[in-house]
Amino acid sequence: MIMAFSSYNFNPFLSFSFSSTTTTTTLLPRLYSIKLKWKSRTSTPFGSKVVGSSIRSSPTQSIPVESPSPSGGSKTMTSNSSALTIVEVDLGNRSYPVYIGSGLLHHPHFLQKHLVGKKVLVVTNTTIASLYLDKVIDALTRDNPEISVETVILPDGEKYKNMETLMKVFQQAIESRLDRRSTFLALGGGVIGDMCGFAASTFMRGASFIQVPTTVMAQVDSSVGGKTAINHPLGKNLIGSFYQPQCTLIDTDTLTTLSDRELSSGLAEVIKCGLIMDADFFKWQEENINALLAKNPHAIAYAIKRSCEIKAQLVSLDEMECGIRAILNFGHTFGHAIENGVGYGQWLHGEAIAVGMVMAADLSLRLGWIDETLVKRIHTILEHARLPTSPPQCMTFEMFKSIMSVDKKVADGVLRLVLLKGTLGNCTFTSDYDKETLDETLRSFCKF
Numbered sequence: 001m002i003m004a005f006s007s008y009n010f011n012p013f014l015s016f017s018f019s020s021t022t023t024t025t026t027l028l029p030r031l032y033s034i035k036l037k038w039k040s041r042t043s044t045p046f047g048s049k050v051v052g053s054s055i056r057s058s059p060t061q062s063i064p065v066e067s068p069s070p071s072g073g074s075k076t077m078t079s080n081s082s083a084l085t086i087v088e089v090d091l092g093n094r095s096y097p098v099y100i101g102s103g104l105l106h107h108p109h110f111l112q113k114h115l116v117g118k119k120v121l122v123v124t125n126t127t128i129a130s131l132y133l134d135k136v137i138d139a140l141t142r143d144n145p146e147i148s149v150e151t152v153i154l155p156d157g158e159k160y161k162n163m164e165t166l167m168k169v170f171q172q173a174i175e176s177r178l179d180r181r182s183t184f185l186a187l188g189g190g191v192i193g194d195m196c197g198f199a200a201s202t203f204m205r206g207a208s209f210i211q212v213p214t215t216v217m218a219q220v221d222s223s224v225g226g227k228t229a230i231n232h233p234l235g236k237n238l239i240g241s242f243y244q245p246q247c248t249l250i251d252t253d254t255l256t257t258l259s260d261r262e263l264s265s266g267l268a269e270v271i272k273c274g275l276i277m278d279a280d281f282f283k284w285q286e287e288n289i290n291a292l293l294a295k296n297p298h299a300i301a302y303a304i305k306r307s308c309e310i311k312a313q314l315v316s317l318d319e320m321e322c323g324i325r326a327i328l329n330f331g332h333t334f335g336h337a338i339e340n341g342v343g344y345g346q347w348l349h350g351e352a353i354a355v356g357m358v359m360a361a362d363l364s365l366r367l368g369w370i371d372e373t374l375v376k377r378i379h380t381i382l383e384h385a386r387l388p389t390s391p392p393q394c395m396t397f398e399m400f401k402s403i404m405s406v407d408k409k410v411a412d413g414v415l416r417l418v419l420l421k422g423t424l425g426n427c428t429f430t431s432d433y434d435k436e437t438l439d440e441t442l443r444s445f446c447k448f
């Protein structure tokens with residue numbers, strides 16, 4: 001299958017190739033190569049300017065943490081953590097900005113300029129409502145008396161990411177007389193974002209939607225790219241849609257109340273971004289992991305920005321995940337099996353993904369696609385990030401096999417996996433791997 005990306009020009013730094021069974025990131029072009037289109041802006045909260053047009057431009061500012069090497073940064077890196085960075089998700093008439101900065105919720109115009117209609121339904125949960133709901137309502141309504149805000153406060157937890165909870169959102173939307181011109185606003189982590197987005201995408205066949213993510217996981221991953229979903233007892237995220245928001249607003253100050261365990265969980269997705277696409281970013285993480293764990297605002301802001309850039313690039317190229325976007329699922333097939341196997345909410349998403357990345361790396365090593373040094377580096381950074389590196393004992397070989405067989409990446413009965421291949425920063429999405437070697441990996445991680 002040749003993807004519709006052939007119009008992009010060759011970029012000597014990063015290109016992708018496509019074949020019927022495999023999608024690969026590589027330093028050299030194979031079948032097709034594409035230039036990563038890039039738009040990123042930095043500004044004060046009161047205005048913005050375009051400062052970067054290339055993914056691999058050199059950083060121009062210094063920050064009080066180890067700087068990334070010149071080939072891995074971008075001109076949008078800010079020396080002042082309160083400055084605003086805008087990452088653009090380039091999707092034609094569905095393009096939207098991701099605003100990143102400290103204190104952004106104090107500046108109402110970011111949210112207000114993206115409102116459609118006069119009614120807003122804020123979807124949040126019991127934990128976040130007490131922390132940030134008033135702030136968001138103020139940002140929506142300050143000097144804007146025409147706007148009326150309704151709220152629905154859901155129970156907190158992955159185990160509530162289901163049809164029953166979704167119905168509470170619809171119930172509130174209907175009782176509040178929302179219509180197609182109303183806006184749904186997700187205030188919370190990935191669970192709220194996924195559910196609110198799915199509700200917005202289906203309510204009256206589609207209402208507007210804004211993301212205000214409050215976990216690292218949601219800020220670096222789930223609030224960008226338009227994937228929405230709820231879980232089914234048989235599998236994670238099996239019911240959902242692709243539906244892009246009007247904007248994503250990341251106020252990094254919200255992370256001050258996030259627990260250490262949730263912080264680490266989010267860092268798993270940051271580490272993933274380096275592993276699949278950006279060796280320099282991964283090296284920067286190795287050098288700055290302590291700053292990230294300490295919530296150093298400069299380090300956190302840079303990690304969020306770079307992760308959003310990587311995600312935005314992949315989404316812009318392949319919104320519906322027909323090819324290259326799938327590499328963002330590195331570690332997720334194994335990880336989703338763990339989340340489902342132990343029961344939703346027992347393990348945090350990022351914890352399961354961390355183990356999934358270790359298992360995928362093990363398979364890559366057994367296939368001879370990467371060397372042992374890289375596997376060791378993956379173990380080391382995950383351990384430093386306080387993430388697990390082996391599955392819980394209750395996960396058996398048969399459980400992995402059975403749950404992985406209903407993964408969304410199964411096509412025509414064959415499981416496709418994202419595996420590392422080549423030097424750090426390269427990976428492949430493929431069904432072309434030895435299935436017995438996969439069994440060897442699973443057996444090596446399972447006692448039974």
Ligand SMILES: NC(=O)c1ccc[n+]([C@@H]2O[C@H](COP(=O)([O-])OP(=O)(O)OC[C@H]3O[C@@H](n4cnc5c(N)ncnc54)[C@H](O)[C@@H]3O)[C@@H](O)[C@H]2O)c1
Nearest residue numbers: 127189190191192214215217218221222227254257258349
């Ligand atoms: N749509 C996507 O592309 C995508 C990508 C990655 C993950 N996800 C989904 O995201 C979910 C995981 O997201 P998550 O890790 O954010 O979990 P989460 O939404 O459950 O949030 C984690 C916990 O932190 C609390 N919390 C949130 N913000 C807080 C804050 N600022 N201060 C204090 N507590 C706060 C929440 O109430 C919750 O208890 C999973 O369901 C996963 O499938 C989706």
